[in-house]
Amino acid sequence: MPDISKRGRKMPSSPIRKLAPLADNAKSQGVKVYHLNIGQPDLPSPKKALDAVRSIKRTTLEYSPSEGYKSLRDALSRYYMRMGIYIPPEEIIVTTGGSEAILFSFLACLDPGDEIIMVEPCYANYISMAIAAGIKVRTVTSRIDHNFALPPAEEFENAITPETKGILICNPSNPAGTLYTVEELYRLKKIVKKHDLYLFADEVYREFVYNDDTFLSALSLGIEQNVVLIDSVSKRYSECGIRIGALISRNPQVRSAVMKFAQARLSPPLLGQIAAEASIDGTEAYSKECYQEYRARRDYFIDALNSIPGVFSPKPEGAFYTIASLPVADAEDFCRWCLTDFRDNMETIMMAPAAGFYGNRMLGRNQVRLAYVLKIEDLKRCIQILAKALEQYNSTK
Numbered sequence: 021m022p023d024i025s026k027r028g029r030k031m032p033s034s035p036i037r038k039l040a041p042l043a044d045n046a047k048s049q050g051v052k053v054y055h056l057n058i059g060q061p062d063l064p065s066p067k068k069a070l071d072a073v074r075s076i077k078r079t080t081l082e083y084s085p086s087e088g089y090k091s092l093r094d095a096l097s098r099y100y101m102r103m104g105i106y107i108p109p110e111e112i113i114v115t116t117g118g119s120e121a122i123l124f125s126f127l128a129c130l131d132p133g134d135e136i137i138m139v140e141p142c143y144a145n146y147i148s149m150a151i152a153a154g155i156k157v158r159t160v161t162s163r164i165d166h167n168f169a170l171p172p173a174e175e176f177e178n179a180i181t182p183e184t185k186g187i188l189i190c191n192p193s194n195p196a197g198t199l200y201t202v203e204e205l206y207r208l209k210k211i212v213k214k215h216d217l218y219l220f221a222d223e224v225y226r227e228f229v230y231n232d233d234t235f236l237s238a239l240s241l242g243i244e245q246n247v248v249l250i251d252s253v254s255k256r257y258s259e260c261g262i263r264i265g266a267l268i269s270r271n272p273q274v275r276s277a278v279m280k281f282a283q284a285r286l287s288p289p290l291l292g293q294i295a296a297e298a299s300i301d302g303t304e305a306y307s308k309e310c311y312q313e314y315r316a317r318r319d320y321f322i323d324a325l326n327s328i329p330g331v332f333s334p335k336p337e338g339a340f341y342t343i344a345s346l347p348v349a350d351a352e353d354f355c356r357w358c359l360t361d362f363r364d365n366m367e368t369i370m371m372a373p374a375a376g377f378y379g380n381r382m383l384g385r386n387q388v389r390l391a392y393v394l395k396i397e398d399l400k401r402c403i404q405i406l407a408k409a410l411e412q413y414n415s416t417k
Contacts, residue, residue, distance in 0.1 A: 035376025072298035088114020118252030186218035197336020262292030
């Protein structure tokens, strides 16, 4: 039998989805599983988007242009303008979700064997995309006791080698919910400019910022030719399933290279583009309601987590995730046990072991990533379950 590729062997399982078979098995036994493991919002998608899909009058569901429909790119351009960022539609390439934008960024800007620096803990699929593109990942570590702030400049400098071609950040961050300050971003700008690196900036969660600090886009740092921006409608419009993202660059060479990969995959999803375009204009009230709901969830959930003995979570400044340390030696074992052995009135919780969000898998062993994408009533129940599970788990170890 032929062997699989080295790339296939090296590709990690998703820490977000790897325990899904255990959750499915629990559900088959009649257990209710509360999903804190995945950033799937439970809020409804905009009515405008649903109506746009329902009212499609096309008789043929055709290919779209490889860069996405002009009308969608025009709408995205207007959206960025409202965010204080001038991006003409010509600098926007519509992608199949933010994931494809990340992969296309790597494929267009980096060669196999090149290195990229990521801040760990980081969105686990960044590492998977790098492996798929043949890129080596180096990490600098942000720490839970420092609220996952951007590491000092010296740590970035120490990680840079002759093969380093880029730095990737997520702001506000998945998985920790950190918002990088203006000072931190300008410190990063100096490093990028000094070494002439790419700065890949995932800004999917820009609308979910919960303190008084100002969100600063990487495209506003004055190094536009070095920046590749990653975006998606998945989270801000609760439209994860339509798979519409965007890659933005002011660098014409980057856009030209990305377009070749976009043409090779033909086109982004037609129905997704229709829904996304309908979501962008005239939904300001919808967006405000979503923001207020997530902020309320954060305020309840983080305080409740920290009330459980031995649990610690910094207060996220953005997105809808947190990383919490638990009073256990092996969080992955605990997460598995919650799905296989623990029940509280035939209910349990599913969490994502945080070690999978670190390049160094020895880090985060006692941490979990939690997504507060459930209504507060359900989050209250999750806190009850987590407290009981920790007490019972530790009494058996």
